[in-house]
Amino acid sequence: MERKDIQKLLQELADGKVGVDDALDRMHASGIEDLGFARLDTDRERRTGMAEAVFGPGKTDEQLEGIIERFLDRSGTVLVTRLEPDRAAPLQARFSGLRYHPLGRVLEGRPDRDPWCPPVAVVSAGTSDLPVAEEAALVLEHLGHPVDRINDIGVAGIHRLFSVLERLRTARALVVAAGMEGALPSVVAGLVDRPVVAVPTSVGYGASFGGVAALLGMLNSCATGIGVVNIDNGFGAATLVHRIVPGNDGEGAP
Amino acid sequence: MERKDIQKLLQELADGKVGVDDALDRMHASGIEDLGFARLDTDRERRTGMAEAVFGPGKTDEQLEGIIERFLDRSGTVLVTRLEPDRAAPLQARFSGLRYHPLGRVLEGRPDRDPWCPPVAVVSAGTSDLPVAEEAALVLEHLGHPVDRINDIGVAGIHRLFSVLERLRTARALVVAAGMEGALPSVVAGLVDRPVVAVPTSVGYGASFGGVAALLGMLNSCATGIGVVNIDNGFGAATLVHRIVPGNDGEGAP
Amino acid sequence: MERKDIQKLLQELADGKVGVDDALDRMHASGIEDLGFARLDTDRERRTGMAEAVFGPGKTDEQLEGIIERFLDRSGTVLVTRLEPDRAAPLQARFSGLRYHPLGRVLEGRPDRDPWCPPVAVVSAGTSDLPVAEEAALVLEHLGHPVDRINDIGVAGIHRLFSVLERLRTARALVVAAGMEGALPSVVAGLVDRPVVAVPTSVGYGASFGGVAALLGMLNSCATGIGVVNIDNGFGAATLVHRIVPGNDGEGAP
Amino acid sequence: MERKDIQKLLQELADGKVGVDDALDRMHASGIEDLGFARLDTDRERRTGMAEAVFGPGKTDEQLEGIIERFLDRSGTVLVTRLEPDRAAPLQARFSGLRYHPLGRVLEGRPDRDPWCPPVAVVSAGTSDLPVAEEAALVLEHLGHPVDRINDIGVAGIHRLFSVLERLRTARALVVAAGMEGALPSVVAGLVDRPVVAVPTSVGYGASFGGVAALLGMLNSCATGIGVVNIDNGFGAATLVHRIVPGNDGEGAP
Amino acid sequence: MERKDIQKLLQELADGKVGVDDALDRMHASGIEDLGFARLDTDRERRTGMAEAVFGPGKTDEQLEGIIERFLDRSGTVLVTRLEPDRAAPLQARFSGLRYHPLGRVLEGRPDRDPWCPPVAVVSAGTSDLPVAEEAALVLEHLGHPVDRINDIGVAGIHRLFSVLERLRTARALVVAAGMEGALPSVVAGLVDRPVVAVPTSVGYGASFGGVAALLGMLNSCATGIGVVNIDNGFGAATLVHRIVPGNDGEGAP
Amino acid sequence: MERKDIQKLLQELADGKVGVDDALDRMHASGIEDLGFARLDTDRERRTGMAEAVFGPGKTDEQLEGIIERFLDRSGTVLVTRLEPDRAAPLQARFSGLRYHPLGRVLEGRPDRDPWCPPVAVVSAGTSDLPVAEEAALVLEHLGHPVDRINDIGVAGIHRLFSVLERLRTARALVVAAGMEGALPSVVAGLVDRPVVAVPTSVGYGASFGGVAALLGMLNSCATGIGVVNIDNGFGAATLVHRIVPGNDGEGAP
Amino acid sequence: MERKDIQKLLQELADGKVGVDDALDRMHASGIEDLGFARLDTDRERRTGMAEAVFGPGKTDEQLEGIIERFLDRSGTVLVTRLEPDRAAPLQARFSGLRYHPLGRVLEGRPDRDPWCPPVAVVSAGTSDLPVAEEAALVLEHLGHPVDRINDIGVAGIHRLFSVLERLRTARALVVAAGMEGALPSVVAGLVDRPVVAVPTSVGYGASFGGVAALLGMLNSCATGIGVVNIDNGFGAATLVHRIVPGNDGEGAP
C-alpha cells in the first residue's frame, strides 16, 4: 500500500468514514489474491510497471489453469514462460485468444494495441542462441515494444556485425544473447551508446559449463554500459529493457 | 569510422578531392592515439556516449601521467578508478584541478556544470558496502548525474527500507550494492518501477567466497527489472545507468 | 549403551547375577538389529528423540519391505522419505495403515494421537518450493507437531509476507524453504524472535546451480538466528525443529 | 511497527488525539536511528529477541566509536565481533566497562546478571578450532547463557568424546565447531537428543578450501537434528542457540 | 573486405567506374549470405584458410538442409560435426556424395584430391577416447591432411608409447586426446619436437568432472610446446593443426 | 623390458646369437598385443602384480568380445568392471566359465584357487553404498583375497561400529566406502592400526555434489593412515589393497 | 579401551577386586590426558600403531611447549609438523635432544634406533616439490623407516625416470609427490608392483588452483594401486606408508 493511499485511508479514519478494524484489514490485505497454492501479487503492475508473469515449470496443469483464469479475469492479460508445447495446447483450447510461440516457449494474451516507439534490438550470436533471444523478443512484444531481431553475428566473422551496425545504433536498447565465450556484448557495447543487456546462453559443451563461461565473460567485459542477467534468462532481459524503455502501455510517447 | 563519414570520404574521393592512398589511411587511423604502451580510444565518447576511463591498478606512474596528460589536453576531462591515495597525491600536484575521493578511490577532473535532472539513487545494504556504492556515485556525478545516496537499509531490518520508500521510487534508476547474501536488489526491484542495477560486493567471509554468494543471489533474483555487474564494480554500474539516464552532458533535458 | 545401563549391568556382575562373557556380549550388541544388508539402529529414538527414518532411494523393494516390517513390529511406527508413488502402492498394499503423501513423497504410519502444542510454521517462497516444504511439514506432523503452512510469500512482492506476519510470529519455530536467490529466510528472521531453519531448494536454472545460489544466500544471511540444512532437505529441517520444539510424543507439554 | 501499535495509533487518530501527518510520520520513522553512515535498527531486540550486534571489520574507528556510543546510551549494552586487539584498546579507554576477549575477538559490555539456566555446550574438535568456538561461547555468555566449553574431542580419537558424553547430553543445545573433514557434529548428533548447531571452521589446508570441506560435510550429515551456519561463524551459531534456548534476559525460567 | 580489395574498389570509384552508393553497399555486404536464421560467412576460407564448418546440434533439419545446400552450391564442400547417425541418413539421401563417419559423427563432402604431405599423428590414450580422436582425424582428412592414427598408448603402460616413438617423431604435428588424468600430452611433448595439440576428453567418472581433470592436467603440463583446446573438441584441435601444417589445398608443398 | 632381460639380450648379441635388427625389434615390441582398437598391455601383471582389467563403458560389444578372448587365451583370467547386466549375458553365453555379479557389476573368470590369508575388510557406511563396496569386494576376491563384508555402520549410530570393532581390527587392510559426509574412514582409522583405503561414493543429494563432499571429507581427515581413491572407485581401492596385502596368487604366504 | 582390557576389568569386578564406581571411571577416563586447551590421545600408538603427532600452526608457544613436555615425559618421543624455523629454535633450547629439519619444517625427537628394513622410496617430480617430499621422508625416518630419496624425475623428461627404475622397483612402498599436472604417480604405478601413495603439491600457478589440478590428476589415474592424500600432505603419506610397511619399532622383521 502506497503512502498516498495510506494517507487517504487515515483521513477517512480521522473523518470517521471507516472504523479502526476496517482500516487495519485494508492495510494488510490489499494487493493479494490467495489461491491456496499461490498468492497472486495483483498489485505488481502498479508498483513495478509490469504484471506478475507465470513461470511454467513445476506447476501442475490445474495450478496453471487457475492462475491464468484469474489473470484474464482481472486484466485480460497473461504471460506464461518456459511452457512446453504439449502443455500449451489444452490451455489454448480452454482460454480463447491466447497465443503460443514454440521457439521461445511463451504463452501469452493481451488486448490488441499497436507498437509505435523506436525498436529494441534483440541480437543473437549464433543460430543455437535463437530460443533464448526469442523469449526476450516475445516478452518485449507482449509488453508493447517493437523488436528488431538480428541473428547470427558472432565475433568469429566480425564483418557480419559491421553489416548491421546502423540497425544496432538505431535501437533504443539492446538485448544481446550469446553462448560459448559470450564475447558479443563487449564488442557491441563498444560500438553503440545505448544500454546493452547481456544474456549468457547455455549453448556450448565441455568447459562452457552450461553457460558459465559466457556468464563470466559478460560480467568481466572490458566495455561499459552492460547489465547481465542469468543464463538463458531472456525473460529477465526483456523486463529490464521494459523498465529502461517505456512501451506504449503508458500514457504517452516516452 | 561511421557510415556517414565514409560516405563523405568516398564522395571526396569520387570528386577527386583526395587520393586513394590518403583515403585508405584516413579510414584506418581515425579515432586512435598511440602512446606505445597504450592505444587511446579517442573516439569512444562519440561512439558510446562516454569517454574512455582509466583503470588505475597495473599501470606505472609514468603511464598514468602520460595518459592523464593526453586526456586533459584533448577534452579537459579525465576519470581514473581504483587509485590508491598515495598514488593520487603526486598526480594532483602535477595536474591542477583534479579531485580525489578516497572512499571511492576515484581521481577525476572535468569542466564545471550543474546537474539538474532528477536524481539516480545509489543504495547500499550495509556500512561495509559503502566504498563500492561510493565509486558508483562518484562516477555518476562525474558524468553529470545528481545522486541520492541511501545507506544501510539491508533486509535484516526491512522497516529501514520502507522508511525511504519514497526516495527509492523517485529515482530515475537505482544502483543497489550489497554483499553477503545480496538480497536487497530483489526486494527493491519488487517495490519500484525503474531499472535496478545490482552490484554484488565482496563484503562477507567464509562461504561468501569473495562476493560470489551475492553475485549468484542477484543473478537468480525472483524479481524483474534487474541487471547485474561484476563483483565490486561500482564503476560498471554507473556506466550502465549513464546509458539508461542521459545526464546533462547532452543537448537537452532527457 | 548408557552410563546408567552400564552401571546397572556392572552391579549385576558384581552381584554375581551375570557372568563376564554375558556382560561383554550385552555391552556390544545392544541397540542393533542386523538384517544383513542393513543394521537397524533400534536404540536411536531413546538416544536422539527420534526413531531412525528410512531414505527410500537406492534400496531394493525387498530391502524396503524388510526394514518396514521390522519397524512396524517393534513400534508400530515407520517413516520413509523420497519414495516415488509407484513404489509406495505395493508397500501400502502389503502393510495396512500406512499413509502415502505424493507431493512430499513421504510414506509413514504411526499410532493415532492428537497434536496440541502451538504450531510450527512451514513457509515457502514460491509454488515450486512446495514439495520440499511439504516434506518438512509431513515429517513434522508424523512426529506430532501441528503445522501452519504458509505458501508463496517470496520477497519480490514483500507485502504478501507482511499480510501473514502475525502467523509467522505465533509459530514456535519456522522452516523457510526458498530456491533461486534464497532471500526469504533473511527477511523472516529479521521479523520474528524464534529459530528459523532455512532450506535451500533446487528451484531455479542457470546460475542457481541446482540450489547452490540459495544455499550460499542462506549461509551468508545478514540476519541472526538461522540454521541451514542441505539443498531440498525438508526432512532434515523437520528433524532439527523436532529437537527444538518437543512434540506431544513426550511426557507432557513443552 | 507492530499490528498492535498500529491499532493503538489508529485509535488515537480516530479519537482525534493525533493528526494524519503525525500518524504517517510515526508509522515510518519508528525503530531507526540514522547516523548518516549507518542506520541503527533500534527496534531489533524487541522484534527478534536480540539487539543488533556490530561487525567490526570494514568500519572506521570513528564509525565504531559513534555506533558504540549510541548503543551504550540507549541500553547500556553493546556487542562488537571480529575486533582485533589493537582496535579494542582505545575503545576500552574511551568507554569504561567494556570487556575485550582476545581469543574470540569480542568486545562487549552489558549490565551484570547471573546466568542460571542449564548450560549450552560449546564443543570444538581441535585446539585450532578454539577461536571460533570461543566467539560462540562469548556471545552466548553476553546474551545470558551459561556455557560448558568442551575442547579437543575430534573423531580421530573417539574415546575422548565418550569420556564427556554425560556433559554433552546434559546441555540444552550444542554448538559444535570443527574444521578439516567436519565430522564431529554427525557423531555428536547421533548421541544426544538436543539441537546441534554445526560451525565449520577454516582450519585445514589444501583441499579443505578454507572450510568448504567441513561445510559440505556438515550439510550432508547422515545424522538428524543439525543446523549449519557459515564458515567460522561462531557468532551466528550463538544467535541461533539464543532463539532456541531463552536466556535469563526474559521474564522467567524457560 | 581486405585492404587490397578496398584499394581496388576505391580506385574504381576514383576512376568513376562505380558510384558512391554502390561502393558503400559493396563494402558492407561482401562475404555474407543471409539465410534469415543464419548469416553464412562465405568469406571465411579466404580469410582464415578454412571454410565455415557447421555445428550440428541445436539446428533443425530444415536449417541444416538449407545450410548444406548453400555450401555445396558455392564450393562443393561442406563439413558438419557432431551429427547423430539418424540425422545424417536423410541428408545423405538428399545430397549425393556426402560421406558420414559414425564413430566421429562427421558428415562431409568435398571434391577428390590426394593427400601427399607427411602425416599428422592423431593419438589417443585409451579406447574410450577414440570418438574424439576420430573427429579430429576426420576433419584433418577433410582438410587434406594424411593422418597417422595411434591408439591406446596411455601412460599406465608406458612401453606401449615407446613402441611407436618413431611414428610420433615423424609426424609434422600431433593431436593427443586423453581423458581421466590427461597425462599423455606431457609425456609425448617431452619426446618430440613438433607442436602438440592436447584434447581433454570427458572420459572418466567421479572427480574427472566431465573432463575437467584432464583439462587442468593439460593446462598445467610441465612439458613445453603444448596448446590445449576445449573438452572433447577434436574439431578445434584439427583446425589448429590445419593452420600449423598447410595441407595440399594450397598452392604447393609446404 | 627389464634390465635383466636387456642384459640377457645384449649378451646374446655379444655372443652373436642374435643380430642387431632382431635385438632392436625385441626391445621395442615386447609386452604388447595390438588389436587395432586396443593395445593390450600383456606385460602388466609381471610388472605391477596385476593383469590389466577391462573398463566396460564406452567399448562396443565387439571390442569387449575381442579383448576378453585374448585375455582368456593368454591366461584363463579376465576382469571386466562396470558392466551392465544386459551386456554381461551374451558374453557369458559366448565364453563359458565367466561369473557375473550384478550388484557390483563385475564380470570375471579365473582358474580356481582357495583363498587362505587373513581377510581384508570391506566396510560400507550405509545400504546405498553397497554397490561400490561390492565392486571392491569382488575385485579383491578375484585377485585371491578373502573378504569380510561389514555393512551399514555409519557414524550417526556409532555403537554399530563398536559392535564390529574386533572384525575391523582383525583385517589386514580395510576398504571403507561412504557417501554423504564421508566421515566413516576417519573414525575407523582412529581405531585400527592397518591401512585404510577410503572410497567416497556418489550417494547423497544437493550439496553432496555427486560425491565431492565425501571426497573432500576423506582427503581432509584428521586421522592418519588413510589413502583416498576416486569417487565410486571400488575397483581402484581393491587394486591398492592388492599391492598392500599380497594374495595367494604369489609364491607363498605373505 | 579394548575388549580384552574390559574383559580383564570385568573379571576384577566379578572377583570383587574393584568396585562398580571405580570400574566405571576407569572405563571412561583411560587413554586421555586433559591439558585444558588439548585432550591428548595417549592411547593412540597402541591403537593405531603411531603416537599422536602435533600440527604446529594455530597453536601458541605455550600450548606447544606444554604438549611437547607431556609427550617427552611419557615416551621420550615427539613429532611436530609444519613448524616455522623461528618457532623451533626456542623449543630446541627448552628441550634438549630435539632435531629440527628446516626444509620439511619438522621438529622431532625419539630414542635412537637403527633402521634395517628395505627402504621406502620418496619420489618428487621437481625441485619445487622437495619440501613436501621431505616432510614425508622425515616423518618416515622418525617412525623408523629407511628412506631412498629420488628427486626431479618429472614426466617431461621421462628418461630420467627410467634411469632410476631399479631403485623404484626395490622400494617396499613409494611416496610420489608432484605438482602442476601431477602425472608422475600414474607413470610410476604402471612400472612397479608396490603401493604408490600420491601426494599432490601446491606447486604451479594459474589453473593449478593451488594443487587442485594435481589432486584431480592423481584421483583419476589410469594406473592401479594408487592412494591419494591431501594437497601438500607429506605427513599423511608417511603415516599411510607406516601402516603398510611396519618399521623396526615392532617386534621383528616384517
Next chain:
Amino acid sequence: MERKDIQKLLQELADGKVGVDDALDRMHASGIEDLGFARLDTDRERRTGMAEAVFGPGKTDEQLEGIIERFLDRSGTVLVTRLEPDRAAPLQARFSGLRYHPLGRVLEGRPDRDPWCPPVAVVSAGTSDLPVAEEAALVLEHLGHPVDRINDIGVAGIHRLFSVLERLRTARALVVAAGMEGALPSVVAGLVDRPVVAVPTSVGYGASFGGVAALLGMLNSCATGIGVVNIDNGFGAATLVHRIVPGNDGEGAP
C-alpha cells in the same frame, strides 16, 4: 636415447667394441646430469628442439646458481623465467653476459645471432596484460624469433584492432594475451589464417577469478585455429610457437 643411437651402440657391442656392462650403463645414464637437488635434462634440446628452461620461484639462490653454471658451461645458453629483480642482480654479477628484462621477469643469455625470418606477433588486449605478453616476446627472442609487439587493441574499441590488421596478417603465428573476458583471440582468429596461441591473464577482479573467466572464454571460442595455454603462461605460449615456427637456430630458412 634414440633408436639410431641404440642401433649404433648395439652394433659396437656386436662388433665387440664395447662390453655388455658398458652398453647397459650408457643406455641408462645418457642425457642426465644429476646435481642432487636437480636432475638436469641435458638431452632436451636435441629431443624437443628447445633446451630445458629454469622456473625461478621455489628455488634457493644456491640452486639457481648451480643450475645456471651447468647450463652455461654446456652450451653458453640459459633461460630463467619469473625471476624477481632482486634475485637477478647477484646472478648477473656472478655470470657475465646475462641479460635481465624486468617487465617480463626473464633472465637469459645466449651466443649472438641475427633473427631473420618473418616475425611472430605478440598481441595484448590491454596495458595490464603487458608483463605476460612480454614474457612470451622475450622467450621468443631468446629462441631466435623476431617479434612484432602489438599492444592495447582490446575489443571494447575494435577499430584499434582493424588499424593493425595488416601486421596481424603478416605474422607467421600469433600470441594473443588477454585478461578479463578474454575475447580478443576469438576476434583475431576470425581475421587471420595463421595459428593463434591464446594466453589468458589474471588481469581483472571479482568474477574474473584470477584469470579463469578469460581461460574459459578462450577454451570456448567460436573461432577456429586457437590453442590455449595456462593463465599468465607467456613462456608456454612462446614454446608452442617455437615448435610451430622454426627460428634461425636450425639449419636453414623455414
